[in-house]
Amino acid sequence: MLPPLCSTPASLAEQVYANTILTHPVDAHYVFYTDGSLIHLGTPEVSxxxxxxxxxxxxxxxxxxxxxxxxxxxxxxxxxxxxxIYAALSSVPNGAKV
Structure with missing residues (x-):
């Protein structure tokens, strides 16, 4: 079994929704750009x-x-x-076009 994306699902939701208000597109189609980063792999400072x-x-x-x-x-x-990607998809309403 793979570890979770963060400490708990609630903490990810808290990070995504805290101070983040999606604007509702006129055509009901959400557009996102996503990115992830990894630095210092193999060291105690991995981030x-x-x-x-x-x-x-x-x-x-x-x-x-x-x-x-x-x-x-x-x-x-x-x-x-x-x-x-998971965080972006978690922020849109169910059934939304992304």
């Missing part, structure tokens, strides 16, 4: 981070809102990228 930005297509790809956080377990660059 994994993720982020996403919501983009408005109608406003020349302007940033509508964003979120970011860290991952505490299972250091890998793929895990960081997956965490970013």
């Amino acid at each position: 994994i981070g993720w982020s996403w930005v919501q983009i408005h297509d109608l406003h020349l790809n302007s940033v509508a809102t964003y979120a970011h956080g860290t991952v505490k377990h299972w250091p890998s660059s793929s895990h960081a990228e997956a965490a970013a």
Whole structure:
């Protein structure tokens, strides 16, 4: 079994939703860019981070809102990228187009 993306599912939700208000696109289609990062692999200072930005297509790809956080377990660059995607998808309403 793989470790969770963060300490608890609640802590990820807290990171994603804290101070993050998605803007509702006119066409009900959410657009995100995601990224993950990994530094200092193999050292005690290993750090994994993720982020996403919501983009408005109608406003020349302007940033509508964003979120970011860290991952505490299972250091890998793929895990960081997956965490970013998971966090973005977790922030949209059920049934939304992304």
